[in-house]
């Protein structure tokens with residue numbers, strides 16, 4: 001079994017870009033929990049980190065939008081955003097093209113994927129990496145689920161992607177960590193930015209922690225948009241991680257921080273056979 | 274409009290060109306008069322109401338040098354002036370006078 005770590009975390013750009021507007025004590029508590037997840041990740045000595053993200057028209061646009069995409073390069077650049085705006089300097093992140101190729105081949109047995117030999121990381125990947133692997137010394141394999149431009153892949157396909165990911169990871173000798181990044185409920189980049197449906201988030205996290213597949217897949221996009229905003233579509237990444245890990249979740253941190261535009265989340269999941 | 278903002282956000286050469294000569298860059302895109310006017314003058318409120326995805330729009334606002342609070346205020350002002358967002362999934366659901374995150 002070569003999946004050695006599974007977790008989920010928030011990726012909103014305010015987490016690193018708007019710290020000057022936030023309560024420093026709450027920010028520190030959240031950032032410490034985030035860095036703590038990075039320490040847990042490092043402790044299991046992974047050879048590569050798969051980041052299942054939901055990007056935001058950084059690379060994938062409505063002229064040619066894949067439901068699912070996987071990176072297949074030996075290095076990546078990020079952030080694509082203005083580094084000052086995001087609060088993360090521009091850097092090169094190592095990848096592993098041959099490993100990507102093996103994983104993609106296996107995943108393609110059950111899920112149709114797009115792949116990309118060029119990929120500039122946006123905040124969906126850079127914000128997590130800035131806490132989890134701040135020295136950018138661990139090879140990263142980016143994955144993207146379209147949560148931005150409807151029509152979106154149904155939730156059960158996000159689950160199927162996670163299952164395929166697990167099978168692929170189990171087929172390679174490398175030790176692999178997987179992290180899903182995104183929501184939960186939020187209304188980012190609108191005048192509603194900062195609105196969070198905490199009860200909805202806590203209910204989703206209960207379902208995720210229990211790895212309750214039918215309950216996680218029972219949300220409709222209409223209900224999610226109404227109750228959790230367009231940012232809520234990003235639950236797809238968390239669902240994929242649950243499908244891959246098959247375990248039980250533990251929430252290290254959850255708290256709405258309005259100026260970061262999201263219920264800030266750090267959680268891990270045990271890995272079961 | 275979204276296509277232009279996608280190119281602008283990704284490509285530093287387009288950003289430089291846009292700073293130097295906005296009309297020349299915008300000539301390359303298929304824009305209505307209303308869309309073109311909004312982009313040329315940096316009318317964030319109108320661009321928002323026209324339905325541009327916020328993930329594209331917030332970077333345009335940053336490029337124009339708008340602090341976060343001003344960006345939020347500009348979108349609210351746009352809805353006050355032009356009515357609700359006309360397309361897409363980034364509609365405003367809070368009141369015109371609300372300050373959700375104290376900005």
Ligand SMILES: [Fe+2]
Pocket residue numbers: 011012054055056124182183234
């Ligand atoms: Fe996002």
